[in-house]
Amino acid sequence: MRKVLFGAVAALALSLPLAAMSAEEEIHLPKQEWSFNGVLGKFDKQQVQRGFQVYKEVCSACHSLQYFAFRNLADLGYSEAQVKTLAATYEIQDGPDDNGDMFKRKGKASDYMPKPFANDQAARASNGGALPPDLSLMTKAREGGPDYVYNLLLGYEDTPPAGVTLMPGMNYNKYFPGHQIGMAKQIQDGLLTYADGAPNDAAHIAKDVTAFLHWVAEPKLEARHDTGVRVILYTLLFTVLAYLAKRQIWSRIEH
Amino acid sequence: MSTEKTRLQRIFEWHEARLPLVGFIDHAVGTKYPAPKNLNYFWNFGFLAGFMLLTMIMTGVFLAMNYTANIHMAFDSVERIMRDVNFGWLIRYMHSNGASFFFIVVYIHIFRGLYYGSYKSPREVLWWIGVIILILMMATAFMGYVLPWGQMSFWGATVITNLFTAIPVVGKAITTLLWGGFSVDNPTLNRFFALHFLLPFVILGVVFLHIWALHIPGSNNPLGIEAAPGDKIPFHPYYTAKDAFGLGVFLLVYFSVVFWAPNMLGDPVNYVKANPLVTPASIVPEWYLLPFYAILRSIPDKLLGVIAMFGSLLLLFVLPWLDTSRIRSATFRPIYKILFWVLVVNMIVLGWCGAQHPEGLPLILSRIGTFWYFFHMIILLPVVGWIETPKPLPASISQPVMAAQPAE
Amino acid sequence: MANTAHAHAAEPAGETRRDFLLYTATGVAAVGGAMMVWPLIDSMNPAADTLSLSTTEVNVAGVAEGSRVVVMWRGTPVFVAHRTAAEIEAAEKVNISELRDPQKDEARVQKPEFLIVSGVCTHLGCVPLGSKATDPKGEFGGWFCPCHGSQYDTSGRIRLGPAPKNLEVPPYKFTGDTTVLIG
Numbered sequence: 001m002r003k004v005l006f007g008a009v010a011a012l013a014l015s016l017p018l019a020a021m022s023a024e025e026e027i028h029l030p031k032q033e034w035s036f037n038g039v040l041g042k043f044d045k046q047q048v049q050r051g052f053q054v055y056k057e058v059c060s061a062c063h064s065l066q067y068f069a070f071r072n073l074a075d076l077g078y079s080e081a082q083v084k085t086l087a088a089t090y091e092i093q094d095g096p097d098d099n100g101d102m103f104k105r106k107g108k109a110s111d112y113m114p115k116p117f118a119n120d121q122a123a124r125a126s127n128g129g130a131l132p133p134d135l136s137l138m139t140k141a142r143e144g145g146p147d148y149v150y151n152l153l154l155g156y157e158d159t160p161p162a163g164v165t166l167m168p169g170m171n172y173n174k175y176f177p178g179h180q181i182g183m184a185k186q187i188q189d190g191l192l193t194y195a196d197g198a199p200n201d202a203a204h205i206a207k208d209v210t211a212f213l214h215w216v217a218e219p220k221l222e223a224r225h226d227t228g229v230r231v232i233l234y235t236l237l238f239t240v241l242a243y244l245a246k247r248q249i250w251s252r253i254e255h
Numbered sequence: 256m257s258t259e260k261t262r263l264q265r266i267f268e269w270h271e272a273r274l275p276l277v278g279f280i281d282h283a284v285g286t287k288y289p290a291p292k293n294l295n296y297f298w299n300f301g302f303l304a305g306f307m308l309l310t311m312i313m314t315g316v317f318l319a320m321n322y323t324a325n326i327h328m329a330f331d332s333v334e335r336i337m338r339d340v341n342f343g344w345l346i347r348y349m350h351s352n353g354a355s356f357f358f359i360v361v362y363i364h365i366f367r368g369l370y371y372g373s374y375k376s377p378r379e380v381l382w383w384i385g386v387i388i389l390i391l392m393m394a395t396a397f398m399g400y401v402l403p404w405g406q407m408s409f410w411g412a413t414v415i416t417n418l419f420t421a422i423p424v425v426g427k428a429i430t431t432l433l434w435g436g437f438s439v440d441n442p443t444l445n446r447f448f449a450l451h452f453l454l455p456f457v458i459l460g461v462v463f464l465h466i467w468a469l470h471i472p473g474s475n476n477p478l479g480i481e482a483a484p485g486d487k488i489p490f491h492p493y494y495t496a497k498d499a500f501g502l503g504v505f506l507l508v509y510f511s512v513v514f515w516a517p518n519m520l521g522d523p524v525n526y527v528k529a530n531p532l533v534t535p536a537s538i539v540p541e542w543y544l545l546p547f548y549a550i551l552r553s554i555p556d557k558l559l560g561v562i563a564m565f566g567s568l569l570l571l572f573v574l575p576w577l578d579t580s581r582i583r584s585a586t587f588r589p590i591y592k593i594l595f596w597v598l599v600v601n602m603i604v605l606g607w608c609g610a611q612h613p614e615g616l617p618l619i620l621s622r623i624g625t626f627w628y629f630f631h632m633i634i635l636l637p638v639v640g641w642i643e644t645p646k647p648l649p650a651s652i653s654q655p656v657m658a659a660q661p662a663e
Numbered sequence: 664m665a666n667t668a669h670a671h672a673a674e675p676a677g678e679t680r681r682d683f684l685l686y687t688a689t690g691v692a693a694v695g696g697a698m699m700v701w702p703l704i705d706s707m708n709p710a711a712d713t714l715s716l717s718t719t720e721v722n723v724a725g726v727a728e729g730s731r732v733v734v735m736w737r738g739t740p741v742f743v744a745h746r747t748a749a750e751i752e753a754a755e756k757v758n759i760s761e762l763r764d765p766q767k768d769e770a771r772v773q774k775p776e777f778l779i780v781s782g783v784c785t786h787l788g789c790v791p792l793g794s795k796a797t798d799p800k801g802e803f804g805g806w807f808c809p810c811h812g813s814q815y816d817t818s819g820r821i822r823l824g825p826a827p828k829n830l831e832v833p834p835y836k837f838t839g840d841t842t843v844l845i846g
Contacts, residue, residue: 228514
């Protein structure tokens with residue numbers, strides 16, 4: 001048994017250089033500290049609320065957030081009344097009414113964030129042919145996750161490196177695959193003033209909005225971590241008991 | 256024990272006389288199944304595979320209650336499960352990672368069989384049924400991966416179903432039949448859902464045959480020699496206790512991934528909704544299919560590639576006759592033991608190659624790996640069986656076990 | 664099972680401790696299994712989005728006196744009746760001690776001219792007829808259930824037939840003179 005286990009470990013170790021080789025071509029993403037990482041990681045609610053402000057005031061002009069409903073804000077510590085007031089600031093298309101016409105009404109807590117464009121074609125037409133992707137799953141839909149989104153937001157360079165010719169309407173970004181990205185640089189120092197007076201340099205803004213996007217992408221993260229700790233502790237208890245019981249039972253025979 | 260029976264005992268006996276349900280279980284995995292006493296922890300993985308099958312069926316049924324098999328709603332319905340359904344995130348992450356852990360367990364189970372020669376006489380049919388289960392699992396997993404209707408779901412389905420176009424003459428017609436149209440589309444998703452729901456129950460049925468076939472010759476053991484009646488112990492409580500402990504250790508690993516790295520084994524691109532106009536930069540199947548995918552791509556001819564891929568699996572059916580050695584356990588086969596580990600490394604290398612673009616080093620390695628797989632199976636196994644001088648076998652299980660310290 | 668018992672009997676030493684360990688391990692496993700089943704069961708309960716959609720807004724301005732409309736609330740019909748003076752009078756003068764489910768009319772309405780009741784028969788869940796002008800309304804001028812013949816009066820109370828209860832009054836409130844929020 002031990003020899004076989006040793007063989008298995010050796011076989012895996014032999015294969016390790018392969019893993020290193022495959023990592024060669026990838027763009028190196030500087031890792032960030034996130035409050036939601038780690039065994040007990042949680043969202044920093046203040047930070048996520050600031051990120052929501054960034055999304056509202058900047059990103060929402062072009063990017064939809066289709067899986068985000070106003071009621072979700074309750075998880076960030078918004079009261080029911082606050083959620084209702086905020087939802088009511090949005091106009092939602094509803095209908096048809098009794099005459100068969102679509103109409104606009106104030107948003108309700110159960111409504112989803114309205115999209116900036118009526119459809120993909122309209123979105124492309126307003127953005128030089130590029131489609132601004134929906135952001136509700138962005139931190140899970142890209143290699144590197146939140147680190148990628150954060151670095152991308154800050155990774156713009158005004159002049160591309162020598163030898164790179166930008167296509168018309170494109171911008172140079174260190175972290176975008178292929179380096180030519182349709183979206184122009186958005187995050188700048190002092191882009192907005194936070195309601196809670198937190199620092200508003202480019203790095204902080206990028207970090208806040210990324211934290212918000214990760215919360216939208218993985219809203220059950222905290223429940224997952226909490227449940228996980230309980231489940232692991234319980235399983236550990238079971239495993240120890242099972243081991244002791246097994247040892248007791250096997251002590252009856254010679255083996 | 257007193258001879259007086261309680262009322263409950265009498266009701267129990269009345270029922271057992273008519274349908275011996277408890278007796279059946281007792282014979283299958285209970286006190287009436289004598290197992291060799293020297294089984295090591297690699298023998299846990301059969302039980303773990305059964306556990307994972309049940310976990311997948313349980314979580315899958317409840318996911319199906321909230322899933323919508325329609326190309327316009329599938330992706331959204333999965334997100335609704337993740338966000339709004341009570342514990343939906345837990346059930347889905349247990350199911351998606353459960354597929355990976357099911358394969359980890361089954362692959363270890365298979366390699367255990369390869370190392371200890373469990374496929375050899377008189378267990379050939381048991382082995383066949385196992386290969387059938389593996390193929391059914393692959394089909395089920397592939398179709399399950401299509402259901403979330405992400406980019407990798409769609410393009411994986413497109414690439415794999417296109418394999419059938421390689422079949423001469425009728426290939427195109429078969430593919431159209433699989434699709435129910437002219438591309439992977441709503442009819443395809445719908446039928447994949449129906450089959451993905453059905454196949455696990457077929458697997459469950461075949462697993463019963465697997466256990467039945469196991470009980471005819473009984474379990475193999477690390478020494479590969481016949482276990483004398485005196486060297487056997489009842490499955491319950493000895494191996495139920497050992498399996499319970501193994502299950503605990505396994506669950507610790509499984510839960511760690513479910514709760515802290517639930518997307519580690521998945522591809523980020525599958526969180527982008529399927530788009531038939533845009534192919535992702537690289538299309539890779541889930542890790543458990545990678546070695547076979549590498550075999551497919553290593554051969555520059557479409558039809559031959561498909562034949563090699565399916566052939567690599569079908570070859571397992573004749574393995575009991577390709578291996579000419581009558582010694583089961585690799586412990587007593589010095590040359591085969593080396594070949595076994597080379598094959599393990601070979602499969603890992605092939606798996607790595609399957610995830611890379613088929614060019615340069617990965618292509619060369621996958622060609623070497625593919626060659627070696629078939630060379631190992633078709634040439635080396637029979638030849639080594641003839642020329643190898645095995646180490647002397649112990650007379651009985653008790654002999655070496657009592658001489659040395661317990662091997663666990 | 665029997666074999667286990669024999670094994671115990673054969674080796675009495677340390678038996679108590681072994682039994683304790685076995686029972687505890689089995690118990691912990693059983694409880695753990697049960698705890699894993701709960702998330703599966705709970706996933707069948709209404710999801711967060713379903714719960715958040717449980718209100719319906721109705722504008723009753725368009726419902727003429729004497730007519731009735733049916734609106735959807737939580738996937739089931741709700742009857743909104745704009746009652747005439749005669750209908751209100753008929754509902755109010757009933758001697759409630761004669762009723763199967765005694766309830767005063769004023770306990771069932773917020774504004775006497777608008778009766779808002781669930782459109783689900785309390786017998787077995789069919790939708791009673793009576794909301795369209797051409798529908799049969801039963802002997803009591805309210806609603807008539809075609810499934811098993813239950814008859815309701817102009818207050819939606821059960822008067823005849825197998826239904827045990829009055830048509831349920833859903834939670835609602837007037838948010839304006841003519842707008843009602845149900846739920």
